[in-house]
Amino acid sequence: MQYLVAYIATAVVFLGIDYVWLAHVSRGFYAERLGHLLMEKPNMAAAAGFYAIYVVGIVIFAVAPALRTGSLSTALIYGGLFGFFAYATYDMTNFATLKDWPPSVVMVDVLWGTVLTGVSACLGTYLTRLAIS
Template identity: 40%
Template sequence: MTLLILYCATIGVFLCLDFLGLSYLIKPIFERDIGPLLLDNFRIFPAFVFYAFYIAVLLWFVSVPALAQDRSLWWVFGNAALIGALAYGTYEFTNFATLKDWTSAMVATDLTWGVFLTAVSATAGVAIARAFS
């Protein structure tokens, strides 16, 4: 039951925060720099696959070990930030290296957002799971 609470809490926080971040931080910069490449409506299935898998990996490497070993929330935050930097950094720096219209502003904004989003979501998920356990 704790694992289900952990997953639902983490993905819930992640989705709520990412909706805000994508709407107000990321979208304006991406529209400015690569607007013609963006879809009018995002594709739901690939988004679902990414979110479901990303949160599962985050739980595997950070949240479940934190619960099993009674790690601090600072430990969760720091390790989740590393996962966020790896994931969002891979995406952003690969695009920056290979796509002509990718900008340093896009890299900095999305990378920073991904690190923050991942760290906060994992930390909140662990805190909520502990509260209900």
């Protein structure tokens, strides 16, 4: 039950923060640099699949260890590292294989993935501890 609560809490935090980032904060940044590659409407099924799988990774690699140790800093650090490696893999692969993949997108996206995942793991851990105590 603890891991289901952790999954839901982490998913709500991750989706909420990422929605604000994608829909409001960085919309112009990505459109300016990747507009020629973007679809008119995102493939929501693929996006849902990413979010569902990615949050499992956050719980396994950051939230669960933090719940075991009782340390929010564990969640923040492990979450940040998980985000860094996952987003760097995506962006560096695109940079290596796609024409016109901007270095600025690599830097911003990897930084965003690191911060977003670390914060989501930390808040997901905090909310899980609140809910199960």
